[in-house]
Amino acid sequence: MIRFVIQRLLLIIPTFLGAALLSFVLIHAIPGDPVQMLLGEKVIDPTRHQELLAQIGLDKPLPVQFVNYIWHVLQGDFGTSVQSKNSVLVDFFALFPATLELAFCAMVFAVLFGIPAGVLAAQRRGSVYDHTIMGAALTGYSMPIFWWGLLLILLFSLKLDLTPVSGRIDLDYYFDEGTGFMLWDSFWSDQEGAFTSAVSHLILPTIVLGTIPLAVIARMTRSAMLEVLGEDYVRTARAKGLSGFRVVGIHALRNALIPVVTVIGLQVGTLMGGAILTENIFSWPGIGSWLVNSIYQRDYPSVQGGVLLIAGFVILVNLSVDLIYGLLNPRIRGRR
């Protein structure tokens, strides 16, 4: 097991370097530079332009810049944002809790609804339930996020007046020293109604962001369940006279979940991508819209740092999934 863990940990290094190189090359491949973006339609003297580029270290050859960058990152320095003039780490961690909270809720939502839906569809294969669930899953998977978000706002916020339109909490509530996790902060605050306000603000973004993972999980659970339900041991369990719940819920589901867990891990990456659009629609102050804006503004340090940190997060989640997977299934950790 230790060997397995070390192997997985060592794999992080090339993945991380690859992500760093890719983000560095891609952002530099886009034409334009931060000084030009800061100036917009205005023009300054070309020599002054060069001076300003030099001030932020962009006058050196690209390989030198990359090595410098990696060297600083290794020391925990992700650079300073050209736009906000803040340390990239400060900007990132000011926003990351919001994204994490939303992604976590979306994942819980997807798992809570996706797995039972998949099980039900598999159990009643070919029935109306199956067709309805799989049809809905396919629709959910193909739904453009921004359109789905606006549709829900129109229905639940404007027509039915049930949920707030956007934001993380009602503007009346304000926490001086917060963790950035709104559910946590509002739960422990003594401001009446803060927690319900935070929950109500989370509902629509959670549904919108969780829809695609939900669809994927439901479809994966269904196919994994179908495979397992056809196994001999399930037939044996049924023959022994075990209740339907025990057969499906305990014997079959446990084995069917192994591929589903992997898919859940992979969905974390999808969630990070989906967060960009969801955050924009719901004015959710997360890293998604920050990163997109940084790309527009050619804020190289923010883009590079942001991509690296997100990549690091996704790598860590997938590593944990691998480890859990190894625990669940001894055959995996033994594999060479």
Added chain:
Amino acid sequence: MKVRLITATAALALMMGIGASAQAASTIRYCSEGSPEAFGPQLFDAGTTIDAVRPIFNRLIETKPGTTDPVASLAESWDVSDDGKTYTFHLRKGVKFGATKYFKPTREFNADDVVFSFNRMLDKNSSYHMVGGGTYAYFEGMGMGDIMKSVEKIDEHTVKVTLNAPEAPFVSELGMEWASILSKEYADKLEKDGKKDQIDQMPVGTGPFTFVSYEKDAVIRYQANPDYWRGKQKIKNLVFAITKDPKTRMAKLMKGECDIYPYPAPADLAALKANPKLTVMESEGPNLAYFIMNNKMKPWDNKIVRQAMNMVFNKEAIVKAVFLGGAKVAKNPLPPTVWGYDDSVQPYPYDPAKAKEMLESQGVKDLTVDLWYQPVSRPYNLDGKKMGELMQADLAKVGITANLKTYDWAEYLKRMHAGEAPLGQIGWGADIGDPDNFLYFHGCGGTGNPPGQNNEKWCNNEYDALLKQGKETSDQAKRTEIYKKAQQLMHEEAPIVPIVHSLTFMPMSKKVDGYVLDPLGIHNFENVGLK
């Protein structure tokens, strides 16, 4: 099971209902379109950042609300020397900086604050010059580093600013955000505490509001400054709820989650205007979208060809298709909201037949050329591609085949500044209400060598002389005459095709009281109340 499900749903619905509680009546909630880069008025020039720092700071000179006329603010009065190079500002007495949780001022505003604020940008030896990176985009972009020579304190309430050359728009230019006055006392304290960076994150100014907090990309909170020198505000709190998507901003206003918002999507205007609870304020934007013909390339170096090109485009169709009616056709290189606008200029008619005839008379026939369209949406051009397609169709009618071409925005600007575009779209939104702010784009400074911002690469000595004269004249009536002449000259020479000035819309709840649309497009909440 069913009963439980229903109970749970009902509880959830109830909870959600409670979540949307009523707001305190003394708070104005402004659903802003984006996040400020920081709160340092000197470092940034994006409109969003200007809006975010505007409540906190004052400048020596400001504009009268709703106009572009400069009025005295922190400077009570000023004198200009005969050679137009020395400005002496007499500062207002009894102005207090707003107290915040992180700083309690002990003295009133004085000349030290002015000298400190300007020298931070101007003087490379200022201990604050490099704080925030040493890049002052707005100051640099306006060429202030070359225009201003020195800023000196004469006494506690008098400051002398010396310029390198006469610059008549200087007074207007001091109304821009880069000229905001910071507190030197606060800067000194931060320096002592080793927290200089905080100056652009946690601001202190003399403005109508003080800064309370900023939750990144989410909410900015301000409190009315009880000691404000122009009088107490009608509201206690001002909140900017950052809402990047225009559809979401609209939904929030309709649901009562915000009171006012900027930049509505053109397609939403009809619904907003039809809502009985809302008002939509409207004014002509201080901007211009224009079409350039590269005067260094053939056949655009020919005046008759350029005049013909001014008759090619159906600008009304552009207004309808690109702005859904939210724009006005332009005839001058200056928007009508800026003083000095020459309304006597007779616009070139939309007349493709005549244009074709004129073009053919100059040998322009079966021409194929690149037409550059803007890759980003700007207030003066919401959809460059659509505008490009309309232009392409118009050009086809006069026998010109235009290939639409674009680049990424930064690259687009760089290449256009370098003179690579034969035909293309560009535009400008004003920073100040001075005609020079628009007209200098078309000048060459008498050198015959067009600078970057002169995108059409047209040089005309008479025009340059008029611009120079305008800068050196301080009397506004005389300047108006000079700039009218410049506009007439541009009309005759036709180096560009003025396309449109977009309209600015501001939807708000009927409860909002006293909001004034700023002709320069800044969102200002001083003296705004709630009914």
